[in-house]
Amino acid sequence: MRDPKFVLAPMDGMTRASFRLICFQYGADGATTEMIQSLALGRAKRRLSDTFRETMVRLPGEGDLAAQLIGSVPAMMGESARRLTAMNRFDAIDINMGCPARKVVGSGNGSALLKDPDRAVAVMRAVREATDLPVRLKLRLGWDGEHITAPALVAEAGRLGFDSVTLHGRTRMQMYKGAVDVDAMRAICTASAIPVYANGGVTEAADALTFLEATGAAGVSIGRAALKRPWIFDDIRRLRAGQPLYERDxxxxxxxxxxxxxxxxxxxxxxxxxxxxxxxxxxxxxxxxxxxxxxxxxxxxxxxxxxxxxxxxxxxxxxxxxxxxxxxxxxxxxxxxxx
Ligand SMILES: Cc1cc2nc3c(=O)[nH]c(=O)nc-3n(C[C@H](O)[C@H](O)[C@H](O)COP(=O)(O)O)c2cc1C
Structure with a gap:
């Protein structure tokens, strides 16, 4: 079994190059940019907006870095993946099927794809065919308790030769609240042919190790906790090495x-x-x-x-x-x- 990885989850407005580098310096094994709108990127003819350029900078010292695309038009997602690949600065392309924001799902993007599996698969295929970089998928369990589509989509990601999947153990309707469904996550992790990273609800280093164990995941993806404690990655390394944690002064x-x-x-x-x-x-x-x-x-x-x-x-x-x-x-x- 490979060594588990502990990575920084993508967060809009947060996981720009500066903050990612801090997390890498504290030992994060990987990071993902904030989501990049495929419509804007695919259509940008001349120059990218300042926000895009800031989002897509890669600083020396950053480790494994995926660029995350959000969108639901397969051709546009493919074109954006080609553009990101041509920049020659990312290690992978990640597809966002988790964002629950009303504005995002209202236009069929993010976690809205979880209730439209045909379109979701078309998007995955378009991105896979557009790049020779590893492709990753970030998704939730499903739209709501009655529509748990992650098991089928994770299996499809495996068939399409995706590199890995990050699974947020909540449905879209749960937004960011309530417990993650560890049992459902474990079933998906165990059945998957490709590595699954568990995401959702880690607040401190010890949680990450418990979560890893409980889900049987290949690693853990950490979001909000890293904003308050970017040293959580160092804390995790310390715990795994049997070293004491200390309060950061x-x-x-x-x-x-x-x-x-x-x-x-x-x-x-x-x-x-x-x-x-x-x-x-x-x-x-x-x-x-x-x-x-x-x-x-x-x-x-x-x-x-x-x-x-x-x-x-x-x-x-x-x-x-x-x-x-x-x-x-x-x-x-x-x-x-x-x-
Ligand atoms: C402010 C904020 C922005 C986020 N932006 C993104 C994003 O751009 N792409 C994405 O896939 N997930 C995004 N997420 C979701 C996180 O990646 C993660 O799935 C979620 O916060 C649960 O993990 P946590 O409990 O460790 O924070 C965002 C979350 C927050 C709090």
């Missing part, structure tokens, strides 16, 4: 934010990148002493220098308070006990 969290901000500013306009950093700041800093104050400062800055300066002030403040903590014997002699 302020300096490590700040270092991640600084690296992310610097990378993001290299890929898009500074003001946009720094404003987008607010969500990552609000995910990585809470729980630390002084987090509320530094978050207020970080939310007010619009430049990389301002962002870095606010983080530096935060660390300096912590170091000063630790200095006090580390020298309790001074208390009293210099009046600190009364502060």
């Amino acid at each position: 302020a300096s490590e969290r700040v270092a991640v934010l600084e690296r992310l901000a610097t990378l993001a500013c290299g890929l898009r306009p500074e003001i946009v990148a720094i404003c987008e950093m607010r969500k990552f700041s609000s995910w990585l800093l809470p729980g630390l002493t002084g987090a509320g104050e530094v978050l207020r400062s970080l939310n007010a800055v619009t430049t990389l220098n301002g962002y870095r300066a606010a983080l530096d002030r935060f660390l300096d403040g912590l170091a000063r308070s630790h200095d006090t903590d580390y020298h309790p014997e001074l208390a009293g002699t210099v009046g600190l006990d009364t502060v």
